[in-house]
Amino acid sequence: MSGTTKNYSRYLYAIPYASWMLLFVIAPIILIFYYSFFDIEGHLTLDNYKRFLTPVYLRMTISSFWYAFLITAFSLLIAYPTAYLLTKTKHKQLWLLLIILPTWVNLLLKVYAFLGIFGTYGLVNAFFETIGIGTKQLLFTDFSFVFVSVYIFIPFMILPIFNALEKLNPSLVDAAQDLGASSWTTFRRVIFPxxxxxxxxxxxxxxxxxxxxxMITRLIAGNRVITLGTAVEQHFLVTQDWGMGATIAVFLIIAMALIMIVTGNRKWGVKQ
Amino acid sequence: MKKLIQLFTVVFVSAFALLYVTSYLNSSEGYSGKNTLTVYNWGDYIDPDLIKKFEKETGIKVIYQTFDSNEAMMTKIAQGGTTFDVAVPSEYAISKMKEEGLLLPIDHSKLPNLKYIDPRFLNLSFDPGNKYSIPYFWGTVGIVYNPEMLGGKKITSWNDLWDPNLKNQILLVDGAREIMGMALNSLHYSLNDTNKAHLQEAKRKLDALTPNIKAIVGDEIKMLLANEEAAVGIVWSGDAAEIMSENEKLDYVIPKEGTNLWFDNMVIPKTAKNIEGAHQFINFMLDPKNAAQNAEYVGYSTPNAKALEYLPKEIVEDERFYPSDELAEKLEVYENLGKKMLAYYNELFLEFKMHKK
Structure with missing residues (x-):
């Protein structure tokens, strides 16, 4: 410890951040791990982990990953061209604002709106009816679940891609084209990387x-899609089997950490 | 730095100003901490006019909060940090809360209106002598259906639901005990069955129902059925009454195999701060005229014998909501099966939900 005032004040400034992390990030994670070792009657046990490895929960895990993958893939598919287009428009900030705007509306409210839009007598089916396709079941299908989820998450996909495209030095694109790259090659070899x-x-x-x-699994998919999140909610609120709920949460935390490591490795590398 | 301090000062000053304004507004309306009453009830389960009437009569301000499952309510009360003065749990929740010491005894001498309650609804097994709970509403679980959408077909029993013609037409309420109970009843088992072989059999029977199920939803079921999103729904009787008042084509039936009979009772949780006010509120709700008004608004069946006189005849004589004694014998009350059994019910229900078409 050097003990200079400058060092002291630095520690002082770290207090809010450190206590926040401790109270709201580290402590809850420890609690989740702690609870995961108790069964419904409060006995210390590893049963919850054994139970998680049974077909029921493994199938649930696989289906959660599958739907999450679908949602991410479709979001990316729509978000990338959108973000690209945005960088080329005149009133970028206005368009960006319009994309961010829906995130200010309560999530539940947006989901409820889709109950009306996708319903048997809703807007979409009325349109199908007039153009002669006839009424289709939209609500409570995989399609509507993925669609609504993509709608809700898409701003979070567009924003980082937009920022990355904005930072891209246009002279690099020009250079690629000057050197004879086709626009597809330019995209594949320069813009995308x-x-x-x-x-x-x-x-x-x-x-x-x-x-x-x-929430969306119940409202839009009518509980026909069961994700790990649904099971956590069930175990905490209905069954009051906090141990099992916590165990699922532990696996979710591990899965998320793995994803962060796999997709975030470049940041730790030599870049910049 | 100077700007930062300025900013913080502004934030603090405005926060305190707001705090002062709210407390000033509250006291100017005559509300202090002492004469408020926090009521914790199911959503959409009281006529709001009655709350206003109670506030006017007693000068007590009512803070009304809602929950959507007994389990969520118990968790909140057990964890503390809340000051609910009156809550309205269902019978199995009451026996559980009693066991866990979450309830305060009710002083019957402060409830002169208790005499109006039909003795059939008093002194039941979940709370002998009504030491901790006073009847609020009762009802059944049954089937709401739209005869027009089914081409005039009538539904009278649980087993009618397995008809292949009902493909993709059924909405279920998202409750493990309700749906497992339905399957158990359809197999002529008790809905309090704890025999695991029977429960497995019930779960397999539910799996076989999957092609007919459109969705398993919460409170939205009312809106979806009223909008004719599906032809059949498994709901609580009061929800059925509400749906039918919105869409007159629909009908409600208590299945002939029998079903669940439930009670929601008013209790005073141990978190109560205004015990006197809580008694006043309970007595107010027991008043026959108020009970009748509430029953007409909410649509559930009132246990208040005198209140029936103030209700329209077509409501009181409707066997779907006030079943005959003959049918009433087939109705069963949920017993508190214990945490472990309940977890087993929920596990089977979760597995059933994951069963793909």
Missing amino acids: LTLDGVKAGCQAVFIPSLSLF
């Missing part, structure tokens, strides 16, 4: 929350 960090950040921001979605 340089915006990969944005894509990764976007995928993290979408994939990780998608894994533990729960």
Whole structure:
């Protein structure tokens, strides 16, 4: 300890951050681990982990990953061209604002709106009816679940990609074209690799929350899609089997950490 | 730095100003900490006019909060940090809360209106002598259906639901005991069955129902059925009454195999701060005229014998909501099966939900 005032004040400034991390990040994670070792009657046990490794929960895990993957893939598919287009428009900030705007509306409210839009007598089916396709069941299908989730998460995919594209030096694109690269090659070899960090950040921001979605599974998928998030909610609120709920949460934390490591490694590398 | 301090000062000053304004507004309306009453009830389960009437009569301000499952309510009360003065749990929750010491005894001498309650609803096994709970509403679990959408077909029993013609037409309420109970009843088992072989059999029977199930939802079921999103729904009787008042084509039936009979009772949780006010509130709700008004608004069946006189005849004589004694014998009350058994019910229900078409 050097003991200079400058050092002291630095520690002082770290207090809010450190106590925040301790209270709201580290302590809850420790608590989750702690609870995961207790069964419903409060006995210390490893049963919850054994139970998680049974077909029921493994199938649930696989289906959660599958839906999260679908949601992320479709978000990316729509978000990348959108973000690209945004960088080329005149009133960028205005368009960006319009994309961010829906995130200010309460999530539940947006989901409820889809109950009306996708319903048998809803807007979409009325349209199908007039153009002669006839009424289709939209609500409570895999399609509507993925669609609504993509709608909700897409701003979080567009923003990081947009930022990455904005930072891209246009002279690099010009250079590629001057050197005879086709526009596809330019995209594949220059633009995409340089915006990969944005894509990764976007995928993290979408994939990780998608894994533990729960309200939408009931409202839009009618509990026909069961994710790990649904099971956590059930165990904490209905069954009051906090141990099992915590065990699922432990696996979610591990999965998320793995995803962060896999998709975030470039940041730790030599870049910049 | 100077700017930062300025900013913080502004934030603090405005926060305190707001705090002062709210407390001033509250006291100017005559509300202090002492004469408020926090009522913790199911969503959409009281006529709001009655709350206003109670506030006017007693000068007590009511803070009304809602929950959507007994389990969520118990968790909140057990964890503390809340000051609910009156809560309205269902019978199995009451026996559980009693065991865990979460309830305060009710002083019957402060409830002169208790005499109006039909003795059939007093002194039941979950709370002998009504030491801790006073009846609020009762009802059944049954089937709401739209005869028009089914081409005039009538539904009378649980087993009718397995008809292949009902493909993708059934909405279920998201409750493990309700749905497992339905399957158990359809197999002529008790809905309090704890025999694991029977429960497995019930779960397999539910799996076989999957092609007919459109969705398993919460409170949205009311809106979805009223909008004719599906032809059949498994719901609580009061929800059925509400749905039918919105869409007159729908009908409600208590299945002939029998079903669940439930009670929601008013209790005073141990977190109560205004015990006197809580008694006043309970007595107010027991008043026959108030009970009748509430029953008409909410749509559930009132246990208040005198209140029936104030209700329209078509409500009181409706066997779907006030079943005959013959049918009433087939109805069963949920017993508190214990945490472990309940977890087993939930596990099976979760597995059933994951069963793909």
